Amino acid sequence: MKWLVLLFLPLVAWAHPVIYKDGWVISSMTMPDMTDAGASYSFSPKWAAGVNYWRLQDKAGDEQEYQLAKLNHLLWRHNGEASQANVYLHSGVGRSEWGDIKDRLAVMGGAESDWETRRHFISAKYLHLRTSDYDTGIYVGRVGISPILADFQDLQAWAMVQAWYDPITSREAKITPLLRFFYHNVLWEMGSSLKGDMMLNLMVHL
C-alpha cells in the first residue's frame, strides 16, 4: 500500500528542474531504497520553487526521511538549431528525521547539466546533502536514445541507462536500464537495476 501511495505522490524525478513560466511540475521517483516526491512551480523561465519529500533506506536498513523546500535556477541554456543544453543549480533546506532524532537540519545544494537532441540525451547531476550526521554527495548520470522520432502530439519513447551512486543507500553504483515514455504533458519511466531493483517514475507538467 505504501508503494502505491508513494507512486502517485507528487515526486520530483530527474528531468528539467525549471520549465516554462507559470508551469507546475508534479512528479515521482520510486525505488526500493529511495523515494523522491515533490512539486515545483516555475515562476520564471529561469527560477522554480518547490517542496520535496525524500525517503532513503540506508545501508543498515534504517529509513531516513527528508522534507525540503527547494529553489532551482537555470544558470545557462544554449538553444541550438537541433539541440538544447542546460546547466541548472539546485538548493534546498529543511528537516530530516531517523532514529531517535526527529528534527535535524538538512541542507542540500548541487548542479545538473544536460544536452539533448531529438534522438540523443545525456545528463549529469550532483547533489550535496548535509545534516548533523551526513555530509555526502549523490551522483546521477544518464544517457539515452530515442529510436523513433515521433511527432509532437504522438507518444515519445526513449531507451536510457541511469548510473546512480550515493553512499547513504549503497556502497556501489546502481546501473539501471529504463524506458522513458511521454505523451503530451505526462512522462513515465520504468526500469530495473542490474540487481533487479525496480524503478518507477511519473511526471506531469501543468
Place this chain on the structure above:
Amino acid sequence: MKTIVLMLSLWLSFSAFAETVSFGVKGMVCSMCAQGIKKKFSALEITNVNVDLDKKLVTYTSDKIVSDDKIKEIIKDAGYVVTDITRK
C-alpha cells in the same frame, strides 16, 4: 437561404481577418517541454497551434492579432528563442 448567406458572410469575414503565423523556435527538441508553447497560446484563445519538431516550426491560424514582440515574449517564457516570424 438567409441563414446560409449569413453563415457564408461570417465565414468570409473570418477568413478575411484570420492570418496564418509561422515562426521558428531554436532549441525545441523535446515535445513535453514544448507543451508550454501550446499552453501560452491557449491562454490567448489560440488553440490550433501546430508544432513541427523536425522543422522546429510553430504555426497557427487565428483572427486574433498577436504582435511579434508578444510572440517573442511567449517563446522566451517557454525557454526558447524565436527565429523568423512570417504572416500570411
